[in-house]
Amino acid sequence: MIRKNTKLLLTGSGLALAMALGPGIAQQTAPVSPAAPTAQAEAPATPPAIPAEAPANQPVVGTANNNAPLTAPDSSAKRAQVMPDSFADLVDKVSPAVVNITTTSVVSQPARGQGQGQGQGRRGGPVFPPGSPFGDMFRDFGFPGMPQGQDGGQGNPFGQGGPDAPSQRSQALGSGFVISADGFVVTNNHVIEDADKIEVEFKDGHKRAAKVIGTDPKTDIALLKVEGTDLPFVQFGDSDKARVGDWVLALGNPLGQGFSASSGIISARNRELTGTYDDFLQTDAAINRGNSGGPLFNLDGEVVGVNTAILSPNGGSIGIGFSMASNVVAKVVKQLEQFGETRRGWLGVKIQDVTPEMADALGLKEGQGAMITDVPGGPAAEAGMKAGDVVVSFAGGPVKDSRDLVRRVADAPIGEAVPMTVMRQGQSVDLKVTLGRRELAEGGETGSQTAKDSAASQTASDAMGLTLAELTPELAAQIGAPSGTQGLVVRSVDPEGPAADKGIASGDVITEIGQKPVATLGDLDAQVKAARDAGRKSILLLIRRGGDPLYVALPIDRS
Numbered sequence: 001m002i003r004k005n006t007k008l009l010l011t012g013s014g015l016a017l018a019m020a021l022g023p024g025i026a027q028q029t030a031p032v033s034p035a036a037p038t039a040q041a042e043a044p045a046t047p048p049a050i051p052a053e054a055p056a057n058q059p060v061v062g063t064a065n066n067n068a069p070l071t072a073p074d075s076s077a078k079r080a081q082v083m084p085d086s087f088a089d090l091v092d093k094v095s096p097a098v099v100n101i102t103t104t105s106v107v108s109q110p111a112r113g114q115g116q117g118q119g120q121g122r123r124g125g126p127v128f129p130p131g132s133p134f135g136d137m138f139r140d141f142g143f144p145g146m147p148q149g150q151d152g153g154q155g156n157p158f159g160q161g162g163p164d165a166p167s168q169r170s171q172a173l174g175s176g177f178v179i180s181a182d183g184f185v186v187t188n189n190h191v192i193e194d195a196d197k198i199e200v201e202f203k204d205g206h207k208r209a210a211k212v213i214g215t216d217p218k219t220d221i222a223l224l225k226v227e228g229t230d231l232p233f234v235q236f237g238d239s240d241k242a243r244v245g246d247w248v249l250a251l252g253n254p255l256g257q258g259f260s261a262s263s264g265i266i267s268a269r270n271r272e273l274t275g276t277y278d279d280f281l282q283t284d285a286a287i288n289r290g291n292s293g294g295p296l297f298n299l300d301g302e303v304v305g306v307n308t309a310i311l312s313p314n315g316g317s318i319g320i321g322f323s324m325a326s327n328v329v330a331k332v333v334k335q336l337e338q339f340g341e342t343r344r345g346w347l348g349v350k351i352q353d354v355t356p357e358m359a360d361a362l363g364l365k366e367g368q369g370a371m372i373t374d375v376p377g378g379p380a381a382e383a384g385m386k387a388g389d390v391v392v393s394f395a396g397g398p399v400k401d402s403r404d405l406v407r408r409v410a411d412a413p414i415g416e417a418v419p420m421t422v423m424r425q426g427q428s429v430d431l432k433v434t435l436g437r438r439e440l441a442e443g444g445e446t447g448s449q450t451a452k453d454s455a456a457s458q459t460a461s462d463a464m465g466l467t468l469a470e471l472t473p474e475l476a477a478q479i480g481a482p483s484g485t486q487g488l489v490v491r492s493v494d495p496e497g498p499a500a501d502k503g504i505a506s507g508d509v510i511t512e513i514g515q516k517p518v519a520t521l522g523d524l525d526a527q528v529k530a531a532r533d534a535g536r537k538s539i540l541l542l543i544r545r546g547g548d549p550l551y552v553a554l555p556i557d558r559s
Contacts, residue, residue, distance in 0.1 A: 187222050188220050415434060
């Protein structure tokens with residue numbers, strides 16, 4: 001049970017019951033009966049009727065303003081950047097570009113507790129969204145007619161259970177905004193994550209199907225596309241110019257109630273929550289669940305933030321909301337539109353902040369910069385960087401701290417020489433480094449295009465029930481593998497796959513396949529193909545776990 005004075009960081013998206021006390025989740029959903037797949041079960045109130053879906057070629061009311069972005073009308077308040085007598089003119093001008101986003105997904109109903117007795121697992125019970133107080137109530141006091149199980153000996157009402165329990169359709173709501181006349185839409189990644197169907201609704205009620213162009217979980221940004229040629233749109237402003245105390249306007253779809261506006265000021269800048277690339281504007285403008293992905297406007301009608309999360313003890317707005325800064329979002333969106341994924345620079349070092357005490361010990365004038373603690377390999381090692389160096393300048397700009405260096409490296413061009421300056425034993429040393437790509441170094445899937453490119457290479461590992469990544473020096477350091485180790489690291493294991501049956505676990509390193517060294521996914525496919533061509537049904541893997549060797553035979557028969 002969560003105590004009432006506990007503060008929680010919640011994403012603004014998803015709908016919750018008014019009494020909900022629970023942790024923030026990516027996109028809060030509620031199951032929808034298969035017999036009524038269009039019912040918005042999450043909404044706390046019945047939404048107003050909306051017009052029938054418009055054909056893809058039907059223009060939306062309020063067109064693209066002669067292919068120019070919608071901006072605030074000229075006024076004395078705009079020129080002076082003071083609180084206007086009313087936000088109505090600004091709302092009227094920019095609201096046609098703000099959209100509601102509805103996602104639909106098919107989810108399997110969770111199984112009931114095991115060992116409850118024959119037939120008991122099929123008894124029905126209500127399904128509550130995460131964080132619902134009714135879920136806590138039934139866990140604490142049981143549910144009439146349901147068998148007792150775990151959790152204090154009380155019945156578990158979550159789901160009907162049983163292996164043949166039907167799947168259910170689940171809907172969730174969020175917000176977004178159009179950034180081009182041809183239909184590019186920005187929202188939060190957690191709004192559309194795992195969705196089977198995405199629908200965008202404009203303020204006038206017309207709806208259009210949307211497809212995902214690319215996503216970036218690290219900044220929680222997603223880029224969608226709807227069909228259109230003359231849609232109303234808005235533009236990004238310069239979030240670096242936003243000052244604490246500036247007036248802002250948040251638009252979106254809070255709690256599934258439809259279009260809504262709220263105003264406030266920028267309470268703080270450069271807030272960091274949990275992500276590597278966090279740069280949030282804090283605002284007291286009311287942001288509630290369902291506002292996720294919606295725009296935060298300045299008085300010029302420019303988007304200076306994307307509403308993403310709130311800090312709250314009860315799931316509702318208490319005046320502490322967070323919007324990802326537009327300067328971060330604009331860079332991500334540009335890459336998603338161009339590549340379908342992000343492409344960030346990678347230096348290949350471990351770093352920490354320089355404290356005033358460290359600066360004094362190193363003979364530095366200020367406690368600024370990023371200190372290199374390890375150079376395991378990669379671009380930094382090739383450029384001649386050493387542990388103990390303090391990076392004070394990168395790509396022509398001063399480095400304030402370690403997070404600043406991470407952001408500068410991410411924004412720098414990949415494959416090009418970038419100038420940098422380090423302090424080494426009291427001397428200034430100029431270096432040039434050719435950055436690698438972070439997504440490849442991490443071995444992660446970075447978007448839809450990466451998933452397509454790697455699909456063929458993952459065929460063999462999928463058959464084994466494994467998700468693998470090539471072992472880079474950085475990954476080796478993270479999992480504690482000896483320096484110079486080559487192989488494939490296990491990122492995840494399918495619990496129903498053959499690898500799980502053999503005891504293979506995340507973090508294991510496969511160094512040999514078919515008694516031959518393996519370093520790439522291509523090596524894996526080649527060895528599996530050779531074994532299949534030879535008529536073998538299994539292949540031998542040499543696994544390193546904590547430095548200890550272990551041989552495991554896995555089936556490779558396609559059947």
